[in-house]
Amino acid sequence: MIRPKLLCISLVFLIAVFYETDGYYSYGVDECIFDSREMTDVEYLRTFYFNQVKDVQFNSTIRKFVGFTEQGEKIAGYLNNDSATIQQMRGAVDRVCKHNGAVFFSSVLDKTVKPEVRVRSVKKASGTHPTVLMCSAYDFYPKAIKLTWLKDGQPVTSDVTSAEEMADGDWYYQVHSHLEHIPKSGEKISCMVEHASFTKPMTYDLEPSLSESDTKKIAIGTSGLLLGVILAAAGFIYYKRKSTGRLLVPH
Numbered sequence: 001m002i003r004p005k006l007l008c009i010s011l012v013f014l015i016a017v018f019y020e021t022d023g024y025y026s027y028g029v030d031e032c033i034f035d036s037r038e039m040t041d042v043e044y045l046r047t048f049y050f051n052q053v054k055d056v057q058f059n060s061t062i063r064k065f066v067g068f069t070e071q072g073e074k075i076a077g078y079l080n081n082d083s084a085t086i087q088q089m090r091g092a093v094d095r096v097c098k099h100n101g102a103v104f105f106s107s108v109l110d111k112t113v114k115p116e117v118r119v120r121s122v123k124k125a126s127g128t129h130p131t132v133l134m135c136s137a138y139d140f141y142p143k144a145i146k147l148t149w150l151k152d153g154q155p156v157t158s159d160v161t162s163a164e165e166m167a168d169g170d171w172y173y174q175v176h177s178h179l180e181h182i183p184k185s186g187e188k189i190s191c192m193v194e195h196a197s198f199t200k201p202m203t204y205d206l207e208p209s210l211s212e213s214d215t216k217k218i219a220i221g222t223s224g225l226l227l228g229v230i231l232a233a234a235g236f237i238y239y240k241r242k243s244t245g246r247l248l249v250p251h
């Protein structure tokens with residue numbers, strides 16, 4: 001049975017470094033492999049390397065040391081006979097793995113950050129080319145996320161291109177999905193996002209995009225409003241001046 005390896009915590013510890021003419025390097029690695037958040041099935045491994053060659057390993061599943069080289073087999077035989085060492089190694093699942101695992105889960109792995117989602121049109125349809133829509137999720141954690149395009153609530157899979165999640169370099173991720181589509185009036189386009197930070201899938205509607213004539217209308221409207229504001233201000237200043245002037249004149 002292949003176990004899904006959810007998490008592997010490695011604690012590297014240096015056992016000994018010997019400097020001679022060429023130098024020898026020996027080190028050990030502790031690993032805890034969890035298959036679930038509940039830590040019901042945890043494998044603890046302590047591996048010893050000598051000059052990068054894996055010699056001997058304690059495997060908590062078989063509860064003993066195994067040698068990988070001639071030298072390693074000798075060491076394994078010796079260590080397996082040492083009841084104090086074996087007892088200590090067998091206790092490491094609880095002492096090292098479950099203890100550190102609980103700390104890692106609560107301080108890092110259980111943390112989630114909600115994505116900021118935008119659904120917009122990035123390219124307008126022209127001639128035979130369809131409109132290109134983009135659904136973007138920004139600044140979320142952890143990495144695993146799923147974006148699904150919906151047309152009138154129904155999932156769309158064709159004409160969709162999704163990129164890989166990208167690391168922002170600050171623990172957060174971003175992801176983008178594109179949909180090529182021919183707009184139809186009355187059709188509702190949205191993007192559904194599934195992420196660990198949400199209790200249920202969240203749906204985001206396409207942001208209304210402005211057509212060229214809309215932009216012109218807004219420009220004219222804004223100019224008109226500005227002119228109105230200037231005239232009103234000028235009128236108000238004129239009125240104030242006049243009324244203040246009147247007050248200053250003694251009767």
Ligand SMILES: *[C@@H]1O[C@H](CO)[C@@H](O)[C@H](O)[C@H]1NC(C)=O
Nearest residue numbers: 043045057059060061062063
């Ligand atoms: C530890 O031993 C078990 C049982 O033989 C085996 O399935 C597992 O692959 C071993 N782990 C490693 C890392 O070799």
Ligand SMILES: *[C@@H]1O[C@H](CO)[C@@H](O)[C@H](O)[C@H]1NC(C)=O
Nearest residue numbers: 074076077078079080081082
């Ligand atoms: C381990 O112990 C057994 C019995 O006490 C002994 O026969 C064997 O030689 C020992 N092996 C090593 C590698 O020390």
